[in-house]
Amino acid sequence: MARDLPILRGRGTASNPPNPFLSAHVELDPGEGVGPEGRSARTRVLEDRTRSVLSWNTSPDLGFNVSLNPYRGCEHGCAYCYARPTHEYLGFSAGLDFEQTILAKPQAPRLLRKALSSPRWVPQTIAMSGGTDPYQPVERRLGITRGCLEVLSEFRNPVAIITKNRTVIRDLDLLRVLADVGAVNVAVSVTTLDRELQGRLEPRTSSPRRRLEAITTLAEAGIPVSVMVAPIIPGLTDHELPAILEEAARAGARGAAFIPLRLPGPVADLFDGWLAAHVPGRREKVLGRVRSLRGGCLDERRFGVRMRGEGRWAEQLAQLFRVTASRLGLQGGWPDLSAGAFRVPGSSTQLSLFGVPGEDFGQD
Numbered sequence: 135m136a137r138d139l140p141i142l143r144g145r146g147t148a149s150n151p152p153n154p155f156l157s158a159h160v161e162l163d164p165g166e167g168v169g170p171e172g173r174s175a176r177t178r179v180l181e182d183r184t185r186s187v188l189s190w191n192t193s194p195d196l197g198f199n200v201s202l203n204p205y206r207g208c209e210h211g212c213a214y215c216y217a218r219p220t221h222e223y224l225g226f227s228a229g230l231d232f233e234q235t236i237l238a239k240p241q242a243p244r245l246l247r248k249a250l251s252s253p254r255w256v257p258q259t260i261a262m263s264g265g266t267d268p269y270q271p272v273e274r275r276l277g278i279t280r281g282c283l284e285v286l287s288e289f290r291n292p293v294a295i296i297t298k299n300r301t302v303i304r305d306l307d308l309l310r311v312l313a314d315v316g317a318v319n320v321a322v323s324v325t326t327l328d329r330e331l332q333g334r335l336e337p338r339t340s341s342p343r344r345r346l347e348a349i350t351t352l353a354e355a356g357i358p359v360s361v362m363v364a365p366i367i368p369g370l371t372d373h374e375l376p377a378i379l380e381e382a383a384r385a386g387a388r389g390a391a392f393i394p395l396r397l398p399g400p401v402a403d404l405f406d407g408w409l410a411a412h413v414p415g416r417r418e419k420v421l422g423r424v425r426s427l428r429g430g431c432l433d434e435r436r437f438g439v440r441m442r443g444e445g446r447w448a449e450q451l452a453q454l455f456r457v458t459a460s461r462l463g464l465q466g467g468w469p470d471l472s473a474g475a476f477r478v479p480g481s482s483t484q485l486s487l488f489g490v491p492g493e494d495f496g497q498d
């Protein structure tokens with residue numbers, strides 16, 4: 135599966151596998167396109183002119199029905215990212231393109247305001263992002279996620295945030311507004327406490343120490359915060375589960391959740407290439423264990439199974455998580471959020487959750 139590829143500093147992969155939706159593919163020779171000191175070309179940011187910003191799902195595996203993704207693609211470059219195949223729908227590769235060509239949605243705050251102002255909107259939790267990280271590096275410059283949070287805090291609409299980046303603490307002022315009405319939870323994702331491994335596995339994410347510091351900062355500010363141990367990579371990071379939960383609880387996390395690794399579509403080959411380049415001695419062990427909890431495959435698409443796996447190893451992992459989380463007083467990963475304070479700014483009356491319609495203040 136894997137082939138010899140250069141290791142690009144700051145990138146999760148050096149490969150750009152063919153896009154199955156395109157008839158032609160340009161494949162670079164090993165080393166071509168690699169800049170000084172083994173670095174890849176700069177990230178490029180393109181404008182996504184989408185006409186709507188909310189995505190709906192009917193999956194029973196997810197704790198939300200609606201998500202908001204300010205960006206497509208993710209500069210964090212996590213080698214295992216399940217969202218990589220979504221870039222193929224845009225005409226790009228799930229490999230290097232996913233982390234090097236980012237589509238930003240500058241109109242997202244305006245589109246979100248229009249959606250929440252509609253009388254058809256039923257106030258409910260919006261997950262940010264669910265696809266790619268809302269606080270990836272480009273957010274520091276563009277501030278699209280902050281713009282969306284400004285709208286959510288103005289409407290008092292509940293939001294659940296998942297991130298691997300400490301930049302989330304920049305928005306404490308907005309998160310406090312939502313926390314005051316029970317309408318926010320931040321889940322900080324921690325995959326490993328090993329700084330060296332994190333730097334190779336998740337090259338442009340915040341370090342484990344900074345993520346734990348972010349948990350502390352959020353907790354001290356009164357923001358409900360959880361730790362998401364995801365993905366757990368069998369044979370590589372699974373032994374860290376108790377330590378991650380302990381450090382997160384010490385930092386101030388109130389809840390916890392975990393997800394075992396799954397490798398959909400082209401992600402299997404990309405991650406296999408990462409294993410061969412960075413931890414070749416563990417490659418067979420890791421892939422073998424992934425197959426053991428995925429029914430002999432590297433991915434599992436069945437609802438009810440894909441997010442937790444099955445078999446003896448999956449059961450042992452779940453038991454270890456339950457025992458450790460219980461000992462540390464960590465509750466479920468997603469607390470119930472309230473939409474009771476939802477309002478449409480400028481409306482003569484506050485909306486309720488009992489079917490009282492509001493005016494449509496959306497703007498074109």
